[in-house]
Amino acid sequence: MNVTAAPSAPSVLRRRRQRTRNELVVDVVVVVAVLAVLVIGLTTDRFVTVANAKAIVTSASLVGIAALGLTLIMIGGSAVSLAISPTVAAVGMVFLSAQSLGLVPALAMAIVFGALITGVQGAVVGYAAANPVVLTIAASFAIAGLAAGITGGVSVSPSGLGYDRLNATPGGVPLSVFVLLLLTLAVEWTLRRTGFGRSLYLVGENRPAAQAAGLPVGRTTTVAWLGAGALFAVTAAFTAAFNTSANVNLGGTLTFDAIAAVLAGGTPISGGRGSALRTLAGAVLIAAVSDILLLRGYSTGVQVLVKGLIVLLVVIVVHVLARGRHA
Amino acid sequence: MTPTPSTTRTSEELVRVVGLAKSFGGTQAVRDASFSIAAGEIHALCGHNGAGKSTVVKMLSGQESPDGGAIHIGDEPLSLRSRQVAQRHGVALVDQELSVVPALTVAENLMLGDLRTRWLNRSHHARFRSLLDSVGLDHVRLDQRLSELGIGERQLIEIARALGQDARLVILDEPTATLSDVESQYVYASVRKVAAAGCAVLFVSHRLGEVLALSDRVTVMRDGEVVATSAAGELTIDSLIHQMLGEAPHRLSARPARAAGDVALAVEGLRVPGRVEEFSMGLRGGQVYAVAGQLGSGASDVLRAISGLVPAATLRLQVDGKAVRVGSPAAAVRAGIAFVSNDRKSEGLFLDKPISWNLLATRLPDVTRLGVLSRRRWSAALTGLLELCGLERRRAGHDVGSLSGGNQQKVFVGRCLGRDDVRVLLLDEPTRGVDVGGRAAIHALLRDAADRGMAVLFSSTELEELQELADVVVTMHKGVAVRRHEGDTASAVLLREMTHGAEERP
Numbered sequence: 120m121n122v123t124a125a126p127s128a129p130s131v132l133r134r135r136r137q138r139t140r141n142e143l144v145v146d147v148v149v150v151v152a153v154l155a156v157l158v159i160g161l162t163t164d165r166f167v168t169v170a171n172a173k174a175i176v177t178s179a180s181l182v183g184i185a186a187l188g189l190t191l192i193m194i195g196g197s198a199v200s201l202a203i204s205p206t207v208a209a210v211g212m213v214f215l216s217a218q219s220l221g222l223v224p225a226l227a228m229a230i231v232f233g234a235l236i237t238g239v240q241g242a243v244v245g246y247a248a249a250n251p252v253v254l255t256i257a258a259s260f261a262i263a264g265l266a267a268g269i270t271g272g273v274s275v276s277p278s279g280l281g282y283d284r285l286n287a288t289p290g291g292v293p294l295s296v297f298v299l300l301l302l303t304l305a306v307e308w309t310l311r312r313t314g315f316g317r318s319l320y321l322v323g324e325n326r327p328a329a330q331a332a333g334l335p336v337g338r339t340t341t342v343a344w345l346g347a348g349a350l351f352a353v354t355a356a357f358t359a360a361f362n363t364s365a366n367v368n369l370g371g372t373l374t375f376d377a378i379a380a381v382l383a384g385g386t387p388i389s390g391g392r393g394s395a396l397r398t399l400a401g402a403v404l405i406a407a408v409s410d411i412l413l414l415r416g417y418s419t420g421v422q423v424l425v426k427g428l429i430v431l432l433v434v435i436v437v438h439v440l441a442r443g444r445h446a
Numbered sequence: 447m448t449p450t451p452s453t454t455r456t457s458e459e460l461v462r463v464v465g466l467a468k469s470f471g472g473t474q475a476v477r478d479a480s481f482s483i484a485a486g487e488i489h490a491l492c493g494h495n496g497a498g499k500s501t502v503v504k505m506l507s508g509q510e511s512p513d514g515g516a517i518h519i520g521d522e523p524l525s526l527r528s529r530q531v532a533q534r535h536g537v538a539l540v541d542q543e544l545s546v547v548p549a550l551t552v553a554e555n556l557m558l559g560d561l562r563t564r565w566l567n568r569s570h571h572a573r574f575r576s577l578l579d580s581v582g583l584d585h586v587r588l589d590q591r592l593s594e595l596g597i598g599e600r601q602l603i604e605i606a607r608a609l610g611q612d613a614r615l616v617i618l619d620e621p622t623a624t625l626s627d628v629e630s631q632y633v634y635a636s637v638r639k640v641a642a643a644g645c646a647v648l649f650v651s652h653r654l655g656e657v658l659a660l661s662d663r664v665t666v667m668r669d670g671e672v673v674a675t676s677a678a679g680e681l682t683i684d685s686l687i688h689q690m691l692g693e694a695p696h697r698l699s700a701r702p703a704r705a706a707g708d709v710a711l712a713v714e715g716l717r718v719p720g721r722v723e724e725f726s727m728g729l730r731g732g733q734v735y736a737v738a739g740q741l742g743s744g745a746s747d748v749l750r751a752i753s754g755l756v757p758a759a760t761l762r763l764q765v766d767g768k769a770v771r772v773g774s775p776a777a778a779v780r781a782g783i784a785f786v787s788n789d790r791k792s793e794g795l796f797l798d799k800p801i802s803w804n805l806l807a808t809r810l811p812d813v814t815r816l817g818v819l820s821r822r823r824w825s826a827a828l829t830g831l832l833e834l835c836g837l838e839r840r841r842a843g844h845d846v847g848s849l850s851g852g853n854q855q856k857v858f859v860g861r862c863l864g865r866d867d868v869r870v871l872l873l874d875e876p877t878r879g880v881d882v883g884g885r886a887a888i889h890a891l892l893r894d895a896a897d898r899g900m901a902v903l904f905s906s907t908e909l910e911e912l913q914e915l916a917d918v919v920v921t922m923h924k925g926v927a928v929r930r931h932e933g934d935t936a937s938a939v940l941l942r943e944m945t946h947g948a949e950e951r952p
Contacts, residue, residue: 314814321807324796331755331793332808332861333779391798 148436156407163414171414173292175406179380180295181354181361183402185373186380187299187306188237188350190398193381194310195343196323196390197244197251202259203351203377204370206237209266210352211275211359211369218279225281226356233352234345236262241344246337259374267367274366285360295357299399302350306395309346319343324391380405382430385437405429460485460646461615466515468501475501477670479515483615483646488637490649490657490678493667494690494941495908499650502667503619506648507539508532519614538608539617546600546607548593552578555592556607577606581636598629605636609643616640617648622656623742626720627924634660652740654683654945666690683946687938691909706917707731709767710901711783711870713752716761721747723925729870729901734892736912737905738944739922745905746788748922749872752903753785754778765869779808782869784862788878788905794858797847804846804857805831809865834894835860836887852884859891871895873904877911889915907944909937923947 160166185203192200200206210233217225240258243249287294310316318339322329329336354373359365384401386393405426412422459482466479476498483489493499504510506517508526516523519535526532529539546555556574574588581602592600601621608616618637622630637660641647651657657664658678665675666689673689709728716725722744729735739745751759754772763770763781770781778785787793796804806813806827813823832839835856846857855877862871876892877885892915896902906912912919919935921928921943928943 312819313817314810314819315817317803317807317810317819321796321799321803324798325792327793328796329807331753331775331785331787333776333784334807334810335776391796 144436144439148432152432156404156411160407160411163411165414166411171410175403175410176296176299177293178409179402179406180293180299181357182373182376182380182406183299183399184295184302184357185351185354186377186384186398186402187302187395188347188354189377189381190306190384190386190393190395191310191319191343191347191350192241192251193386193388194323194390194393195319195340196326197241197340197344198388198390199251199378200237200240200255200344200347201252201374202237202240202255202262203374204372205259205263205266205367206233206348206351207355207358207370207373208365208367209236209262210355211362211365212266212270214352214356214359215275215277215282215365218277218281221279222281222284225279229356230349230352233355234348237348237351238341238345241347242337242341244344245340263367270366272367274364276364282356282360282363285357298353298357299402302353303395303399306346306350310394315339315342320391322390376405379426379430383433385433387434387437401433458484458486460520461648462516462518463502463506464516464518466502466505466517467513468505468510469513474670476505476512479667479670479672481665481672481675483648484662485614485644485646486641487663488641488647488649488661490651490661490664491667492651492654492657492664492686492690496669497667497690498670499667500619503539503617503648503650506532506615507537507617533611536612536614537617538611538613538615539619540601540604540608540621541619546592546604548600549591551589551591552586552595552603553588555603556588556610558607573610577610578603580609580639581606582632596629598625598632601625601629602632602636605633605640609640609645613645615646615648617650619650620652620741621649622651622653623740625742630656652945654686654942655947658683658686668692683942684938687941687945691937691941706733707899710765711752711903712764712767713748714762714764716748716751716759718744718747718751718756718759718925721925722751722759725922725927727920727927729903731869731899731901732896733901733917734896734915735901735903736916736919737903737922737927738907738912738919738940739905740907740944742924743922743944744925745922746874747925749785749874749903749905752778752870753783753872755785782867784808784868784871786858786862786871786873786876788874790854790858795846795854798845800843801832801837801846801849801857802828802842805835805861808861812865831860831864834864835891850881850884852880852887855880855884855888856891859888863891863895868900871900871902873902875906876904877906877908885911909940912940913937 165171185207189200189203210229213232214225214229217228240254243254244251285294289297310319318329318334321334322336322339326336355369358369362369380402381398382388382401383404384393384397384399386397408425408429409422412425461483463482464480466476467474468476479498479502481489491499491502501510505512506526508529508531511527517526518524519537524535526535526537547558553571553574556577557570571588578584578586578588583599583602583606586595586599592603595603605621621633625633634656637647637649649657649661658681661678663675664678664681664686666673666686668690707730710731711729714726716722725744725748727735737745737748747756750756751761752763752772754775754777763772765781765783772778772781772783775785791797796807806824809827813820813827828842829839832842837853837856846854849857859873859876862868873892877888880888892902892904904915917932919931919940921931921940923944924947928948931940
């Protein structure tokens with residue numbers, strides 16, 4: 120479409136008014152939602168207790184760390200990885216079977232392993248423009264299949280006891296919560312303050328433009344997936360340590376939990392926008408709502424349903440906000 | 447020279463256009479367009495860019511409604527509110543943009559948009575078969591997928607579809623612009639068949655040779671008005687160009703010659719299969735060069751190939767005397783070649799991001815230290831660039847998507863300026879969709895870039911832009927460079943070469 124002339128003053132005004140109206144809608148929805156959660160929370164028995172707060176952040180932490188990794192993938196415009204659960208299972212096995220070497224070498228091995236198997240997928244997406252959904256479905260079967268084949272379908276038990284230090288609770292709060300906060304800050308800083316972060320946002324917003332501008336699209340995408348894999352591995356180590364054994368089902372429903380957390384935080388799946396802090400908020404929001412439902416005695420089915428509704432609501436709000444930008 | 451008086455053929459006129467007018471915003475795209483087409487006539491509509499041809503085509507095909515005037519087909523005056531309404535009244539349009547669906551079969555494509563065929567059955571096959579035969583596609587099967595066919599064959603399918611609609615008026619808007627000679631011949635043959643069947647044909651083309659060879663009469667438009675309607679037999683290429691340009695003495699304005707530096711870019715043996723046959727050029731620093739060519743001439747493909755965006759291209763490049771390979775845009779950038787696409791929305795800017803991000807997108811390594819953004823370097827680089835582009839500092843945080851077309855283009859061009867590592871700046875239609883003020887500002891930016899020692903190469907179809915901006919113009923026609931012009935050249939010569947190729951050709 121050709122823009123034949125500069126937009127006249129009225130059209131600019133209209134656009135601005137449109138935009139503020141959309142933003143107002145979003146603000147109202149967000150305020151109402153937060154108030155609703157608060158009111159329901161405050162009127163729920165045992166919600167406002169230290170113990171319950173710990174329970175919320177603990178359940179948010181494992182999903183949250185993996186979701187941080189997925190945030191990198193989503194901002195970079197590669198949509199999603201559907202291979203998070205099997206990756207976590209495989210890395211968990213590596214972590215536990217390497218325990219005889221000591222905690223730190225085992226952790227390092229796990230992180231390198233996670234980064235590599237995810238980074239390879241990122242390289243294919245980045246350099247060969249593969250469809251990430253299709254690729255990671257394939258990768259997910261491949262990883263799960265290899266893991267099952269190598270272990271013979273048996274659970275892997277730890278070959279040492281170092282892993283138990285990950286189950287520490289300094290000050291009564293699980294270590295994974297501190298790690299989540301620390302990693303959120305680290306990822307947020309990387310996104311905002313580094314050249315890699317900037318190019319990740321640019322590649323995510325408009326890949327052909329980034330390509331034509333000569334930005335290192337392939338490298339940026341690969342690095343994002345490497346980082347994501349490392350973060351998946353951290354979640355894997357904590358999950359494996361908590362369960363003290365690892366089988367192919369270690370990842371559970373993590374893939375979709377992580378996707379839900381990132382989307383609930385308001386990071387759009389189309390790429391180019393989003394942040395680590397949003398993902399943290401999304402993970403905590405979902406954990407808090409699940410917690411309320413649990414305390415009020417709703418069934419697991421209802422909890423899962425509400426999780427879905429939250430994601431849907433946020434996605435719609437984000438979409439409305441995005442449309443207001445260039446209407 | 448006075449325009450040739452129009453021949454009057456009132457007796458059998460099928461289509462009459464009387465005093466059509468249309469304005470967009472403040473600009474009057476069409477002022478007063480009147481002409482008529484007889485049944486069985488091939489009528490050409492010519493005019494330079496911005497003359498109003500495409501607006502007339504849009505009004506005739508129901509895509510725009512006229513502000514004034516009337517369209518008659520047969521005896522009835524028509525109000526063509528949409529393409530569907532126009533189609534129902536027997537107007538078929540074959541567009542420059544192919545509107546066939548590659549994933550469907552030939553028969554399915556012929557059915558698309560056909561108001562009488564609700565679903566496909568055997569009874570239509572015979573009719574479709576004869577349609578295909580009538581456009582010379584005897585070798586194509588009805589159940590073949592369109593993706594298996596070449597672009598010329600797809601264009602013919604589109605013509606066949608227009609025929610199948612029992613059209614009374616068939617409009618062809620630059621049907622051969624992207625076709626090879628052989629493919630074009632098929633299109634000409636089928637256009638003649640369409641006319642022989644009693645349709646009125648309106649033929650819009652930039653290729654003046656084919657206009658004269660194919661059509662019965664030619665209507666020329668200039669600045670939104672019909673200049674003349676003449677019998678094709680009475681016209682020559684030169685008299686046609688004269689009608690298109692008018693009396694205004696379009697010449698390269700005398701301007702101080704820029705000091706040419708050393709050869710910054712040498713292109714040799716550039717070939718893009720099916721688009722560019724052979725292109726070689728040397729560009730000196732400090733000069734502005736242009737490749738002038740219409741849609742499909744290969745001008746834009748030359749720029750894209752040099753920027754590493756055409757994997758199928760073969761070429762030898764030297765930047766500052768050193769051979770470089772441009773397998774990818776990133777490699778071209780590393781070699782010092784920056785590219786400004788003609789599609790700034792999908793292949794240029796990051797509309798959702800601020801001006802500052804866009805301006806600095808290509809120089810992240812310069813504003814970071816060990817990979818970490820340095821606030822000082824970021825704002826120093828930004829200040830310099832904003833000043834260079836004439837953008838206000840306080841707007842640096844605005845999303846680029848909220849800017850006017852002109853300012854968006856300034857950001858796009860500005861992104862490639864003010865850096866020592868860029869030796870060659872390539873721009874594909876640098877002022878497309880830019881208003882007059884923005885256009886002057888962008889021209890100033892490009893001249894300034896050349897003065898700083900860059901070699902600037904742009905492609906354009908606009909004579910004024912070529913005359914104003916370029917030190918050297920290379921005209922292109924059908925994938926071949928026609929001639930290189932330095933200094934004073936008449937617009938008529940440029941236009942002749944862009945539309946008709948070299949003199950020697952008949």
